[in-house]
Amino acid sequence: MRSSLFTVLFCTISFAGICQEPAKEELYPCGAPAGVSDFMEKYQKNPWLYAQPESGDTLWVAVQVHLLAKDSGAGRIPWDRLLAAFCRLNQDFAESRIQFYMKEPWNLLNNTGWHTHSTIPQGIDMMMTNNAEGALNAYFVSDPAGNCGYNLPYGGVAVAHGCAGPDDHTWAHEIGHALNLPHPFIGWEGKTYNYNNPTPQVLAYDYTYFHDTLDTQVPAPLDTALVEFVSGANCTVAADRICDTKPDYLSYRWNCNPATQMSSVKQKDPSDVDFYSDGTLFMSYADDACQNRFSAEQISVMRATLANEKADWVTPVMLQQPVTALPAQVEPVMGQSQPVTGARLIWKSVPNATHYVVQASRIPSFGYKELDIVTADTFAVCGSLTANKTYYWRVKPFNYRHACQPFTAAETFFTNPSSRTGEPDADGWRCFPSVISDESVITLETPPSWAGNGIRICVFDMAGKPLFSGETDCREKMQIEISGLPAWPGGTYQLIAVSESGVKRQTLVKQ
Ligand SMILES: [Zn+2]
Incomplete structure (x- = not known):
């Protein structure tokens, strides 16, 4: 894994052009x-x-x-x-x-x-x-x-x-x-x-x-x-x-x-x-x-x-039996409330399924997905969502032999209106974005009370294994470049920032 800590004075935002993939009609058959x-x-x-x-x-x-x-x-x-x-x-x-x-x-x-x-x-x-x-x-x-x-x-x-x-x-x-x-x-x-x-x-x-x-x-x-x-x-x-x-x-x-x-x-x-x-x-x-x-x-x-x-x-032999059931979605269901960051989706395992595709979206058609991961677990954690919104989530069970089961019907949850994503917490801490790709730059804004301290930043996988750690002088705003996080299996990580003045954490989800 290649990681580095550095500060930036300016933030440049660029939008990648919408890249259309070639459609079947544009391609020669074979x-x-x-x-x-x-x-x-x-x-x-x-x-x-x-x-x-x-x-x-x-x-x-x-x-x-x-x-x-x-x-x-x-x-x-x-x-x-x-x-x-x-x-x-x-x-x-x-x-x-x-x-x-x-x-x-x-x-x-x-x-x-x-x-x-x-x-x-x-x-x-x-x-x-x-x-x-x-x-x-x-x-x-x-x-x-x-x-x-x-x-x-x-x-x-x-x-x-x-x-x-x-x-x-x-x-x-x-x-x-x-x-x-x-x-x-x-x-x-x-x-x-x-x-x-x-x-x-x-x-x-x-x-x-x-x-x-x-x-x-x-x-x-x-x-x-x-x-x-x-x-x-x-x-x-x-x-x-x-x-x-x-x-x-x-x-x-x-x-x-x-x-x-x-x-x-x-x-x-x-x-x-x-x-x-x-x-x-x-x-x-x-x-x-x-x-x-x-x-x-x-x-x-x-x-x-x-x-x-x-x-x-x-x-010579079939290694896995077919998946013939759909998982029961345990929570959240029927619009239960969830935190804006770290909403936890839980379902029950089904016989013969070794993996699940889990999707969450604000759109019932799932045309755009805030969460789209494969996991061997029976839970998934969302990154930062939008406050005060209804989200739909669904699960598709499969194994490496059988992948014909559909998704479950969509269940819903409602994000907590008391906090809004993107705003610093009461101490002035903010970490964004929480949904990352292979090479992401994460911005940290530290509480004013941390000024003058050193800060240690660690990223752990969900098993608690440290993937990255670094120390630097605390600044009001800094950026961390993270690349090479293993995408498979699981795509959920914890970033923890520690100074003499306190500890802050942020769930990161790799898409
Ligand atoms: Zn051919």
Whole structure:
């Protein structure tokens, strides 16, 4: 931890510009390299040479999530959004009997250049620097090189915040790649299909994008692909080599027809047979609304990958039981009064939950949150709130295998009107802000009666472990720069200032 004490004469307040994250519509669907992997090519020719798990066995696959923020610690994916995406991921893979569990702890990384990276090599650097062994590595970033997501062979998957949520299938799509599934439209990358042109039998496509950067690690890429026929005549050697994914020549994000779940764009194969693309396949570029399945052969490829090439990702047994209950909120409830600083929220544990997301907000929709933390405890302490206001708070239980429980209904409390945040106490003591980020400057105003004394300032975590301590001459106003406070687990700290004239304390909450 790096900390320092210093005084300042002037206070400059700057407002960071509101930074919009790229929305799904602004991003290209996928930046994964085109082609058929070495494993896929060999497996497809001789599947009987490879172990296949028993059909009824569920494969439990370890995922290490890496959650990127900017250097300042801002801009990380909200905890509840990550959990909603994780819930969706396991729902998307339920039919395949492949289920994912998150390794503990989540890896919280602060790096502006990785949080928004404009090139894939920057993502390679991110993954090679941070990948965990024995797990599929998944990186959640604001902008993965202009894509909703990508998979790096032998690296990991990157997913954009804007493409990760309860109704998004980008995470499933990229993991499909990580388990050796190609797109169904190999050869059409970068090309716009035109019905008015004759459909060729063979397409050349550019595989060099990744080949230059991962020269020794990418399986021998193809540079031509056969175009798949509707009849299935060449399905074992054309496009993705998978026969139960029918022809699809659409290599851009397309909207499916909700009535048919097929493309509205009509295509024709090289023998002039008309067809529409299947929008239900996760590996297609159909919009998320239609995607709902992997095909049976795709599932066989993924399960064979896990039984052979990626066996070190698989755990034989389910490690955690599902969370099926919601916690009872003990207090405060029904508008009970709470202090402006240090309001304490308490709930009861529920079976199988190892962690809870806790949120407090002045807005019933929780559109803006004064508190948004993950804790393994059954209580949370708020920082400074606004006096004389109604606050809403709620809890979402989860464990690293199961994150599909919703939040509790919101309970309410009312902040004490007798004190107002931001005003010095009766002695003239004030410490602000109480809600801090990774690198925060905290301002202390000391009581006039402390003048001439030395002052000792300590920051403790909730277990009472000192994280920072320093001494200086007491001044009327001073600032402390605090950085590197561990964000996980728990984000609540106590700042204690001691002089010969007294002791003052302030609860700090790290967002
Ligand atoms: Zn893809």
